[in-house]
Amino acid sequence: MQHQDHEPLAESPPIELQRQQTERLLRAWAPAKGWRYWSEVNNSVVGQWYTGLTIFFLAYGGVLAALMRIQLSIPNNKFMTAETYNQVFTVHGSVMMFLFAIPIFEAFSIMFLPQMLGARDLPFPRLSAYGFWAFLMGGMTLCLSLFFNAAPSGGWFMYPPLTSKYEPGIGPDIWLLGFSFIEVAAIAASVELIIGILKSRPPGMRIHLIPLYCWYVLVAAAMILFAFPPLITGSMLLELERALNWPFFDVSRGGDPLLWQHLFWLFGHPEVYIVFLPSVALVAMIVPTFARTPIVGYSWIVLSAIGTGFISFGLWVHHMFTTGLPGITLALFSAASQAVAIPTGVQIFCFIATMLVGRVVNSLPMMFVFGALATFVIGGLTGVMVAVASFDFQAHDTYFIVAHLHSVLIGGSIFPFVGATYYFYPLVNGKKLSERLGRIVFWCLFIGFNVTFMPMHLTGLRGMPRRVYTYSEGLGLETLNLISSVGAAILVAGFAVFFWDLLRNKDQEPLSERNPWGAGTLEWLQEMPGKPWGVRSIPEIDSRYPLWDQANIVRDVDEGRFFMPDAEEGKREMLITSVIDAKPVQCLRIPGPSYIAFWAALFTGGAFILPTFKLYWAAAACAAIATGVILRWLWNGTAIIPEKERKYIGHGVEVPLYASGPDSVGWWAMLITMLAVITAFVSLLFGYLFYWTLDRDFPPPGMPGPGWFWPTLGTAMLMGSWALTNLVRKWNRQDDARLVYGGLGVSCLLAIAGGAAMIAGPYLNGMDPTQHVYAATIWLLVIWTAIHAGLGLIMNAYCIARRAFGRMTAKYDIDIHNVGLFWHFVAITAVATEIVLVVFPILK
Amino acid sequence: MSNAHTDVEEKSQSLWLLACPPTIWAVHFLGSYALAVMWCRGGGTGGYWLGVSIAAPAVVALALIAIVGWNGWKRHKIPGGEAPHDGDTDEDRSRFLGLATVLLAALSAIATVYIGVAALIFGGCG
Secondary structure (H helix, E strand, O other): OOOOOOOOOOOOOOHHHHHHHHHHHHHHHOOOOHHHHHHOOOHHHHHHHHHHHHHHHHHHHHHHHHHHHHHHOOOOOOOOOHHHHHHHHHHHHHHHHHHHHHHHHHHHHHHHHHHHOOOOOOOOHHHHHHHHHHHHHHHHHHHHHHHHOOOOOOOOOOOOOHHHHOOOOOHHHHHHHHHHHHHHHHHHHHHHHHHHHHHOOOOOOOOOOOOHHHHHHHHHHHHHHHHHHHHHHHHHHHHHHHHHOOOOOOHHHOOOHHHHHHHHHHHHHHHHHHHHHHHHHHHHHHHHHHHOOOOOOHHHHHHHHHHHHHHHHHOHHHHOHHHOOOHHHHHHHHHHHHHOHHHHHHHHHHHHHHHHHOOOOOOHHHHHHHHHHHHHHHHHHHHHHHHOHHHHHHHOOEHHHHHHHHHHHHHHHHHHHHHHHHHHHHHHHOOOOOHHHHHHHHHHHHHHHHHHHHHHHHHHHOOOEOOOOOOOOOOOOHHHHHHHHHHHHHHHHHHHHHHHHHHOOOOOOOOOOOOOOOOOOHHHHOOOOOOOOOOOOEOOOOOOOHHHHOOOHHHHHHOOOOEOOOOOOOOOEEEEEOOOOOOEEEEEEOOOOOOHHHHHHHHHHHHHHHHHHOOHHHHHHHHHHHHHHHHHHHHHHOOOOOOOOEEEEEOOEEEEOOOOHHHOHHHHHHHHHHHHHHHHHHHHHHHHHHHHHHOOOOOOOOOOOOOOHHHHHHHHHHHHHHHHHHHHHHHHHOOOHHHHHHHHHHHHHHHHHHHHHHHHHHHHOOOOOOOOHHHHHHHHHHHHHHHHHHHHHHHHHHHHHHHHOOOOOOOOOHHHHHHHHHHHHHHHHHHHHHHHHHHHHHHO | OOOOOOOOOHHHOOOHHHHHHHHHHHHHHHHHHHHHHHHHHOOOOEOHHHHHHHHHHHHHHHHHHHHHHHHHHHHHOOOOOOOOOOOOOHHHHHHHHHHHHHHHHHHHHHHHHHHHHHHHHOOEOO
């Protein structure tokens, strides 16, 4: 059956109707005023906060870099002490990676994705706001620690035993706990972005017509789900060792510091591509605009994005070539590291081909694109060099690596980011940045970058190790370092001009014309300045470049000739469409301004960050309050039963206002979140298998184990709870209240008993988690499972309350669907724990 | 599947097909890594037989990738339409998903060959 296209209304709606429609839309979407401004959750507002804060962190990390270059400009410099230098380079690396490079893509996407999709907002506005507040709190904690001489100093990848035994202060705790908090926020953002791209496209924007930016962000967000959890697990292990003396990385008690390196780089290498893909996505938006032609090789670029996403998970050991792994392991990872160059190269050829096919218009954003491609290719080539294990043995931990990674990150992230800022800035407040200042910025950054980092290749090959606070005279390093420091000064000048251009008062300047660059993609529909509703009416899309190919689309959108031109009920609404062909399937009501996300972030932040200062009871109190706040958020703000079943959205189309199960965005959010959670659990299993494989005495002979009885009993009860919860879903549909309440009640009891039985295994058998890594790992596995049982308990009790208060009915049953889905993951966790606890010791 | 024109509808298409070839690569890659670690840890010196134990499954992986790739190729080559196949039709969408599957299959095959060849040449544990 051919897809039915909906053409815009042939006639303009009457002027009076248009006026009423815009008035109602404005009222529904009006930003909160005064102090209430900070309760706003609309993507364009939150996106601006997010981007602004990220740029602040960029400046902060940049100042630290400049301080390092001052210290290294001459040999035996006394500008900084070794300890200060250690803190400065650790915070520089951590800030640039965790507080700039990754979040800038989330910030940009939250701000611009709805515009690119012709959507009013993303499906979970409060989740975006929650992510922003979490990011602010976690990031500021790390940045401020430097002023109290309390920052971490073990390098941005925090290798134990340096960070477990030899750094007694609170620095590493701030890093481990604060960043785990930010990583949770990043996972929240990726849930938002994935569902946004798959489910909130305009009608007709089929999967092969979506802007390439969306493909890249989809892949990067999916990568976050699988890359961040290993780091969260690793951070948890390291923090447990530091705080409670559980010996995960302590060799004398069976631990192994190499496990940290595995978990860290399982995150760390994909992370490079999580940074790079969204940046190259910006390039993919800018190039067709200025080449005045559609992108060449759309499918090939999609291949690049997906292929890079996958292969980047098979590279982590190339950061560990010098740790004494078997030769064949090095060969396998070296081969994969070479393979990733293929998809990375393909997209660059696509961009070059697009420029050749079209007629490139000279413009500022394109200069940054050229700068990005040139710089990134250099970094990519040195990357191929260090992917050769034998070369890496020489270059490892020298300034050659510093030069390589900065070429990749500055070419692959900074240049596209600055170029995109000049390109997209009119969408933020309707004004353009200065062309003249922009050119100064470009040349300062381009020249400054090369003068700083090119000599570092040689500095490294001459043997200068990274992370030393000074060096002696007569080693042939003086001139090279001085040149690098001069280059850094030029870079600083460039950034200073850039920040000035962003911050200077532009009140006197005229508004930019609409679509100032003559682009073809939907975000340039926006009026100057933009309206809070995002898009006046939601267009039907027939092309990858609708502004070029669909005649009168701007007029038709503005006059409300497309879908949902009105807010009849005065509510914020958006359109949900199908994944492949973007057919309208639901009108989703989304929440307006509220402080609830702020409070939720504040108290979850307390739960994460207060343990740094050993304030465990305060942290527990925060966790309890956070749970209460989140329940309140869910109770009042989600799965609201609408006043009518369906809503007319125009063009003869009527869609439901409520959907549950796999049809609802909430169900997908639960699924995606739980994929991340189960990945963290798999990382923990990886830890167990790591010890189990490498250590002949794991489990150690003579040491008590958890036994078979309690884990098996616990697993059986949790499986019972799982089965009952999912039966309740069916019974609820049949509206059998007795079975629903009875089933949920029994499943709650089983969850409590099951969780307790899990804990009973190691507890009653007298396992001491500080004695040996075996006991510590078993304890952690059962606690993990018990926490899941506890969450399941809360959810089931929540469903009882929802039904009792009439907020969940036989027909409106989002809650029980999502809870049933959660319990699938509890069941998987319990069974895997059972296998590890009971079966694996027998296999040995 | 019997008729090329009936399987372009939305309900018969899925993004999961795109993920299949690289997933096959990933499973083989991780399996090879685990095998190498256990083999070398178990006191072996590796060498030819370890290399073969990685390269032989690579052939199986390549066959699976080829099957998925062939499926993609059939979707891509449905007759009709005009290049560059970026129109607003079911057929062009199906062609796109087919082509992307073929390309990912090709990339995954190359990456799998890399792994197999690397294992055959450098099979040693030292």
